[in-house]
Amino acid sequence: MKEVVVISGKGGTGKTSLTASLAFLWDQIVIADCDVDAADLHLLLDPEIKKRQDFISGIEPVLDKDICTACGQCREVCVYDAIDENYIINSLNCEGCGVCAHFCPVEAIQLQDRLCGEWYVSDTRFGPMVHAQLGIAEENSGKLVTLIRKEARTMAEAEKKDLVLIDGSPGIGCPVISSITGASLIVLVTEPTISGVHDMKRVIGLAGHFNVPTVVVINKADLDHQMAQEIISTCNENKTELIGQIPYDSVFTKAMVQGQTVLEYDEHKKSPVCRQIQAISDKIRNRLTEAN
Numbered sequence: 001m002k003e004v005v006v007i008s009g010k011g012g013t014g015k016t017s018l019t020a021s022l023a024f025l026w027d028q029i030v031i032a033d034c035d036v037d038a039a040d041l042h043l044l045l046d047p048e049i050k051k052r053q054d055f056i057s058g059i060e061p062v063l064d065k066d067i068c069t070a071c072g073q074c075r076e077v078c079v080y081d082a083i084d085e086n087y088i089i090n091s092l093n094c095e096g097c098g099v100c101a102h103f104c105p106v107e108a109i110q111l112q113d114r115l116c117g118e119w120y121v122s123d124t125r126f127g128p129m130v131h132a133q134l135g136i137a138e139e140n141s142g143k144l145v146t147l148i149r150k151e152a153r154t155m156a157e158a159e160k161k162d163l164v165l166i167d168g169s170p171g172i173g174c175p176v177i178s179s180i181t182g183a184s185l186i187v188l189v190t191e192p193t194i195s196g197v198h199d200m201k202r203v204i205g206l207a208g209h210f211n212v213p214t215v216v217v218i219n220k221a222d223l224d225h226q227m228a229q230e231i232i233s234t235c236n237e238n239k240t241e242l243i244g245q246i247p248y249d250s251v252f253t254k255a256m257v258q259g260q261t262v263l264e265y266d267e268h269k270k271s272p273v274c275r276q277i278q279a280i281s282d283k284i285r286n287r288l289t290e291a292n
Helices: 015-025 073-077 099-103 141-158 174-180 194-209 225-237 251-257 272-290
Strands: 002-008 029-033 048-063 109-124 127-134 163-170 185-190 214-219 241-246
Touching: 002 015, 002 174, 002 194, 002 272, 015 029, 015 163, 015 185, 015 251, 015 272, 029 141, 048 141, 073 099, 099 109, 109 141, 127 141, 141 163, 141 174, 163 174, 174 194, 185 194, 185 272, 194 214, 194 225, 214 225, 214 272, 225 241, 241 272
Parallel strands: 002 163, 002 185, 029 127, 029 163, 185 214, 214 241
Antiparallel strands: 048 109, 109 127
16 A cells, blocks of 8 residues: 655645646545645545544643632742633643642642544545544644544555555654655645745655655746756755646636536546646656666
């Protein structure tokens, strides 16, 4: 079983649109949305949720005002200023360290498991999908990504599917690291802008650190030929294969408005965008075959 992770150095490069298009083209896959901080693959795939589970991670303090004597000890020891003058705990400031509970002289503060979000197993028109939603300002996104990947692999093995297609997070942070470690191939989507090139270089460095094979796709490649050439030069310098250059086309936006992939929207697949995505898909499949 192989895992292909589609990531980007920055948001807005078209990573999720490409992931959805690959899901349309490929059979025998399980789809995983590991962009848990800002999940949006469901907007294109319209999943029907079959299983819903709470994501519990870390602890949070709960204060019993019937026991509390308002001695102020908890407020003094809290370095995050998470407890106000009325002894109300601000969950956005609280880091769950437990110091307040440890020092409370009357044990008015108890620690309980923290609900950080939900994860789901769903059906889509392209196959099963595992995805999640992290709560507002919640942490442990890397842990949730690890859970999503594990569930997707387990499902693929149970259903005898040979590929897990992952929509990863942008950037190089914890959720990205959790998405790519041990993957078969990274598909790095970038764009011909200064920030796109800068962040692409960081992702290539991260992929190299974890020794994960990487290929590059330039989206909106014809908007700035000079920056596109710099991306090509960067690929050559880092011995990273460029497998496609997708031209700018409003068909992407039109397809998204309809809740479709660009390949579904352009049903005859005659546009340069569709031909390029098909070629990218073929090259990814060839890379996976060569790796066997």
